[in-house]
Amino acid sequence: MRRETAGRFLLCFLAALYFLAMLLSGGVNRFLSGQYTISAILHVGVPDDEGAGIAGKVAALPPVREAQYRDPEQAWAEFLAAYPGLGSLRGEGENPLPGYVEVRLRPGWMSDEGIAAVRSALEPVSQVEKILTGGDAMQSLLRMKRWANALLWSGFALVCAVFLAFLVMQEKARATRLLPEVSFLAGRGVPEGRIASMRTAGAVVAGSFVALLATGLAYAALLLAARHLPLVRVTVGSAEELLGTGSLLPACLFLLCAAMLQGLASLAGWRATFPKGR
Amino acid sequence: MIEAFRVGAVSRGRTLWEGVDLAAGKGELWVVTGPPSSGKTLLLHILRGERRPDSGDVVVDGESLYRGSPEHNRRFRALSGVVPELLPAEPGKTLEEMFLLSALALGGVTDEERKGRMGDLLSLVGLAGAESVEVSSLSVSERARAAFAVELFRNPRALFLDMFLAHAGREWADRMGALLRALAREEKTILMMERRLPDEWQAQKAPSPLSAGPFTLYRVGAAPRAPKEKGRERQSQSSPVSGTAEG
Numbered sequence: 416m417r418r419e420t421a422g423r424f425l426l427c428f429l430a431a432l433y434f435l436a437m438l439l440s441g442g443v444n445r446f447l448s449g450q451y452t453i454s455a456i457l458h459v460g461v462p463d464d465e466g467a468g469i470a471g472k473v474a475a476l477p478p479v480r481e482a483q484y485r486d487p488e489q490a491w492a493e494f495l496a497a498y499p500g501l502g503s504l505r506g507e508g509e510n511p512l513p514g515y516v517e518v519r520l521r522p523g524w525m526s527d528e529g530i531a532a533v534r535s536a537l538e539p540v541s542q543v544e545k546i547l548t549g550g551d552a553m554q555s556l557l558r559m560k561r562w563a564n565a566l567l568w569s570g571f572a573l574v575c576a577v578f579l580a581f582l583v584m585q586e587k588a589r590a591t592r593l594l595p596e597v598s599f600l601a602g603r604g605v606p607e608g609r610i611a612s613m614r615t616a617g618a619v620v621a622g623s624f625v626a627l628l629a630t631g632l633a634y635a636a637l638l639l640a641a642r643h644l645p646l647v648r649v650t651v652g653s654a655e656e657l658l659g660t661g662s663l664l665p666a667c668l669f670l671l672c673a674a675m676l677q678g679l680a681s682l683a684g685w686r687a688t689f690p691k692g693r
Numbered sequence: 694m695i696e697a698f699r700v701g702a703v704s705r706g707r708t709l710w711e712g713v714d715l716a717a718g719k720g721e722l723w724v725v726t727g728p729p730s731s732g733k734t735l736l737l738h739i740l741r742g743e744r745r746p747d748s749g750d751v752v753v754d755g756e757s758l759y760r761g762s763p764e765h766n767r768r769f770r771a772l773s774g775v776v777p778e779l780l781p782a783e784p785g786k787t788l789e790e791m792f793l794l795s796a797l798a799l800g801g802v803t804d805e806e807r808k809g810r811m812g813d814l815l816s817l818v819g820l821a822g823a824e825s826v827e828v829s830s831l832s833v834s835e836r837a838r839a840a841f842a843v844e845l846f847r848n849p850r851a852l853f854l855d856m857f858l859a860h861a862g863r864e865w866a867d868r869m870g871a872l873l874r875a876l877a878r879e880e881k882t883i884l885m886m887e888r889r890l891p892d893e894w895q896a897q898k899a900p901s902p903l904s905a906g907p908f909t910l911y912r913v914g915a916a917p918r919a920p921k922e923k924g925r926e927r928q929s930q931s932s933p934v935s936g937t938a939e940g
Contacts, residue, residue, distance in 0.1 A: 595781045596794055602743065603798040603847065604771025 419585050424625050426578045427673055431626075431633035431666075433571050438665045439637075440651045442564030444522035447556070448480065449649055451525070453518040453533050454547040459487075459511075461542045466514045469540060473516060478524030478532050486514045513544065527557060582677060586618070586684025597689065607689065615682045622677025626670045634666060694718045694754060695740060695851065695882060701748035702735050709735065710907050711748055717851075717884055722877040724885045724894075724911040731907035733886035734778060737853050740884060741775060742766045771798075773851035774844030778860070780836045782829035788815070788839055789824040795846040807846075814842040817872070819865065834862040838869070851882040858887055866891050874913070 440446070455473070457466055463486050470484035485493070490512040495502055505511060516537075520529050530548050537543050549556065590597075600610055634657070640647040641654045656662070694716065701711030709732040717723050727733050738744040740751055742758035751758045756765045780791075792811045796802040802810075815821055818838035823831075831839060837860035844852065852873075858866045870891065877883055890911055 595783060599794050600798050602770060602775060603795075604767045604769070605798050606767060 419589075420625070423582065423585065423677075424629055426574075426581055427625055427629035428633055430571075430574050430578050430673070431630040431669055432636060433574050434669050435630075435633055435637055435657075435662065435666060436651050437567060437571055439657065439662055441522045441525070442567045443560055443650075444525045444564070445652060446650045447560055448520050448522045448525045451520065451549070451556075453520070453530065453549075455516040455518065455537045455540075455543045456545040456547065457513050457515055457542050458544045459513040461514060463514065465542055466516065469537075469542060470516045473518055473533065473536065476533060476536055478520050478529035479518055480521040481519040483517050484514060485517060487512050490515060516543075525557075525560065527554075579676060579680060582680035583683050583687070586681045587687050588684075590685050590688035594688075611682065611685050611689075614685060615678050618681030619674050619678035622681075623670070623674040625677070626673035630666055630670050630673070695884070696752045697740060697749065698752065699749035700736070700739060700746045700751065702732055702739065703747040704732065704735065708747075713749070713908065715740070715910065717882050719880045719882055720877050722873055722883040722885070722913045724887055724890055724913055725908050726887050726889050726911070727908045729888065733908070734855050736908070737775070737855050737884070737886050741773060741853050742769050769851075772849060773853060774847060774849035776837065776840045776844055776852070776854040776857050778855040779833075780828060780840040782827075782831070782836065784827070784829055786828050787825050788820070788828060788831075788843075791828065791839065791843045792824075792846055795843050799847045810846055811842075814845050815839075817845075818842045819868075833860050834865060837861045838865065841869070845876075849881070852876065852884070854883070854885045856887060857885060858891055863891075867893060870894060877913075 455469070457469070463484070466484040466486065470482045473479055474482035487510045491505065491510050494512060518533055520533070524532075530553065534546055534548060537546050597610060601607060637647070637651065638654050638657050641651060641657055651657075696717075697713055697715040699711070700713040700715075702709045713736065715723070725733060725736065735744065739746045742751065742753070745759045750760060753765070753769050756762070758766045758769060789811065792807060796807045811824060812821070815823055818841055820826075820835060820839055820842065823835075823839070828836065828839065837857055841854070841857060841861075854873075858869060861869050870893075873883055873885075890913075894913060
C-alpha cells in the first residue's frame with residue numbers, strides 16, 4: 416500500500432511539474448521571446464526624448480513585454496562590440512548610426528499576430544525608418560516553434576496517459592483485493608452503486624491529498640530551480656512570476672483535475688473488477 | 694415469513710434435489726440436516742436470495758425473492774444475517790475490522806456505539822477482548838463464533854447459519870444453542886444447516902423429522918405463539934417439508 420501510494424505520488428509530482436513548467440514557459444515560447452527582438456530603427460537625428468517616448472508607447476502594447484530605446488551612442492557601442500575593427504567608419508565625423516527601439520514580446524505573443532501587431536503600431540510613426548522583424552527566417556522559426564510546442568504538450572499528454580493507466584491498474588488491483596469485503600457488504604444488502612460511490616468519493620478525497628502534496632512540492636521545486644538555475648529562469652520564468660496569480664490558478668486547476676482523475680480511475684478499476692449488473 | 698415452494702437445484706448437470714418445501718415464520722428455529730455434499734450450503738444461498746433455484750421459488754413476506762423486485766431481494770439480505778461455513782481469513786484482518794464492515798453495512802453507527810456493542814457481542818460468544826486479534830489466528834470454533842457475533846451486530850430479522858454448531862464445537866454447542874433459542878424467542882427466524890442435530894438437542898426436545906431425501910428438517914424450540922396463530926403453526930409443522938434426492 417505504501418509503495419503504491421509512493422508510486423502514485425511520484426507520477427502525480429512529475430505530471431504537476433511538467434504541467435506547471437509548460438504553462439509558465441508556454442513550451443519554447445518564453446525561451447524564444449527572450450532571444451527574439453524586433454528593432455525599430457529611427458531616422459538619423461531623432462532626439463533622444465522622442466525615441467524614449469516611442470519606446471514607452473510601444474511598451475504599452477499588449478504583445479510587448481519590454482521596449483527599450485537605445486540612443487545612437489549605445490547603438491555605435493553595440494556595433495563595435497559586434498564588429499570590432501570597424502571603428503574607422505566613424506572617423507572624426509558624427510555617429511553614422513541612428514538610435515533604435517528594441518522590442519521584446521511576451522511569451523504568449525510569440526506569433527505572427529504578435530509581430531504584426533507591433534509592426535502595425537510602429538509603421539505609422541514618422542520617426543521610424545525601418546522595422547526589423549526577422550524577415551522570412553522568422554516564418555520558419557515560428558513553424559518550428561509550433562512543432563516544438565506540440566511535441567512538448569504531447570509529452571505532457573503521454574505523462575498523463577501513463578499516470579491514468581497506472582492509476583487504473585492500481586485501482587483494479589485494489590478492487591480485487593477488496594473482493595471479500597465487497598462480497599460481505601453486497602451479501603448484506605448494501606447496494607452495489609453505494610459501495611462504488613463510497614469508494615469513488617474516498618478515492619477523490621485521498622487523491623486530493625496526494626495531488627495537493629505533489630503539486631505543492633512541484634511548485635516548490637520550480638521556485639527553487641528558478642532561484643538557482645539560470646536556465647530554468649530563462650525557459651520557465653523567474654521566481655516572482657511563479658508566485659503570481661497567473662500560475663496559482665492553473666496549479667489549483669491541476670489539483671482539481673488530478674483529484675477527479677483519481678476518482679475516475681477508482682471507478683474504472685472498480686467497474687473492470689465488478690461489472691455492472693454482474 | 695420465508696417460504697420455499699418446490700425448490701430444486703442442479704449442480705454440474707446433476708439434479709441435487711427438487712421439490713423442497715419449507716415455511717419458516719417469525720420466532721422459529723429450523724435445522725436442516727443432510728450428509729456431506731448434499732447441497733445444504735446451496736439451499737442456504739437459495740433461501741437467502743443469493744442463488745436462483747433451478748426450479749421452484751422462494752417467497753419472503755409474500756413476495757418472490759427471484760421473480761419480485763430486486764429491491765425486495767436486497768432489502769431481505771439487508772435484514773438477514775449469514776454465518777458462512779468458514780469465515781474468510783485474509784492475513785492481517787482483525788475482528789474489529791469485521792465489525793467495522795458490519796457497521797458499514799448497517800450504516801449510521803457511531804464509533805462509540807460500535808465499540809460498545811462489539812465488546813458485548815464478543816463476550817457473549819466467549820471472545821471477550823479479542824477485538825484486535827487476527828481472524829486467521831483464530832481456531833475453527835472461534836471463527837464460527839466470531840462470524841456469529843459479527844452478524845448479530847446488525848441485529849438481523851432472520852439468521853442463516855451454515856455448519857455453525859459443528860464448527861462451534863461440542864463445548865460451545867449448548868451455549869450457542871441456548872443463545873439461538875433466545876433469539877428465536879425475540880421473534881427472529883433462524884435457519885441452520887448442519888450435518889446432524891446435536892444429541893443434547895434431541896434429548897431436550899425430540900423433534901420430529903419432517904422430511905425425506907437428502908435433507909431432514911427439524912423445528913426446534915418455537916417461541917410461544919398467540920392463540921390465533923396456533924392453527925398456522927400446526928399447519929406449518931405438519932406440512933410435508935420434503936426433498937427428493939436424485940443422484
